[in-house]
Amino acid sequence: MRLHGAHVLLTGATGTIGTRLAEGLAARGARVTVTARGRDALDALAARTGAHPVVADLATPGGPAELLAASASAHGPPDVLVHNAAVELVGRLDDLDASALADAVALNLRAPLELTRLALPGMRARRRGHLVWVSSLAGVATFPGLGPYGATKAGLTRAAAGLRLELRGSGIGTTVAELGPVDSSMMDRARRHAPAEAAFARARRLRVLRDLDPAATAEALLDAVDAGRPHVRLPRRAAPFAALAAAPGLAVRLALTGIRG
Ligand SMILES: NC(=O)c1ccc[n+]([C@@H]2O[C@H](COP(=O)([O-])OP(=O)(O)OC[C@H]3O[C@@H](n4cnc5c(N)ncnc54)[C@H](OP(=O)(O)O)[C@@H]3O)[C@@H](O)[C@H]2O)c1
Numbered sequence: 064m065r066l067h068g069a070h071v072l073l074t075g076a077t078g079t080i081g082t083r084l085a086e087g088l089a090a091r092g093a094r095v096t097v098t099a100r101g102r103d104a105l106d107a108l109a110a111r112t113g114a115h116p117v118v119a120d121l122a123t124p125g126g127p128a129e130l131l132a133a134s135a136s137a138h139g140p141p142d143v144l145v146h147n148a149a150v151e152l153v154g155r156l157d158d159l160d161a162s163a164l165a166d167a168v169a170l171n172l173r174a175p176l177e178l179t180r181l182a183l184p185g186m187r188a189r190r191r192g193h194l195v196w197v198s199s200l201a202g203v204a205t206f207p208g209l210g211p212y213g214a215t216k217a218g219l220t221r222a223a224a225g226l227r228l229e230l231r232g233s234g235i236g237t238t239v240a241e242l243g244p245v246d247s248s249m250m251d252r253a254r255r256h257a258p259a260e261a262a263f264a265r266a267r268r269l270r271v272l273r274d275l276d277p278a279a280t281a282e283a284l285l286d287a288v289d290a291g292r293p294h295v296r297l298p299r300r301a302a303p304f305a306a307l308a309a310a311p312g313l314a315v316r317l318a319l320t321g322i323r324g
Pocket of ligand 1: 074098101121199246
């Protein structure tokens with residue numbers, strides 16, 4: 064989907080990656096709606112990029128519908144949804160706070176599905192749309208202390224794969240970004256959990272992972288959307304692992320359902 068002139072609804076727009084996505088979208092001539100909960104950061108971003116700000120809490124049941132309605136009032140229905148908002152959950156499951164767990168599942172998994180469910184009929188009618196899912200290598204491999212967070216990201220990746228099949232021939236594309244560690248406050252928080260940090264340190268030492276630069280990551284993601292590519296796997300050195308993890312799933316799907324691709 065060519066981003067120039069497209070209406071892009073970007074969630075998590077005030078975060079480390081979201082800010083760079085918003086700036087990159089503005090530079091590419093997209094009409095952008097940016098959203099997050101914090102009004103001040105959102106207004107500052109909107110002033111800098113010319114985006115339309117909408118405050119929304121996507122972990123609440125009505126958040127996705129309210130966001131979609133508010134974004135359409137400025138720019139019409141979105142052509143592109145960028146599902147970027149998420150929170151990390153770090154630690155042993157029995158140490159996690161109950162409301163943090165519920166909010167993370169709601170924000171990371173339910174909200175993108177609900178936003179997509181609501182936006183799809185219009186996209187289908189217009190035969191135009193693109194869905195971008197910001198997932199994680201934590202959804203591909205099990206990192207210690209990141210099991211529940213990884214489950215939300217694996218769910219996102221799986222939902223996007225199912226949707227890709229449903230959208231064949233519809234004019235609506237999908238891009239899934241499977242990202243390794245990004246230089247960010249989210250990653251800093253994950254690293255405070257010693258078993259997670261030990262796994263990341265080992266991966267860095269063996270050079271199978273490196274910390275990604277947020278601006279370069281955002282640019283690579285937007286390039287993939289502009290080119291209509293279904294996957295972005297970063298860092299490049301980790302891409303074969305994500306593809307390797309997906310391969311048996313494709314073979315099993317072919318065997319169980321007869322569906323290719
Ligand atoms: N950072 C990494 O190392 C890394 C690695 C792989 C994948 N990813 C993925 O990349 C994406 C962006 O990560 P990031 O590091 O840029 O995150 P971040 O800096 O923590 O930003 C999170 C964004 O989500 C918003 N948000 C949080 N709770 C919300 C809620 N209930 N409703 C609506 N918005 C909410 C935040 O704004 P408010 O708090 O104001 O609402 C903020 O704009 C995420 O999907 C993450 O899983 C990140």
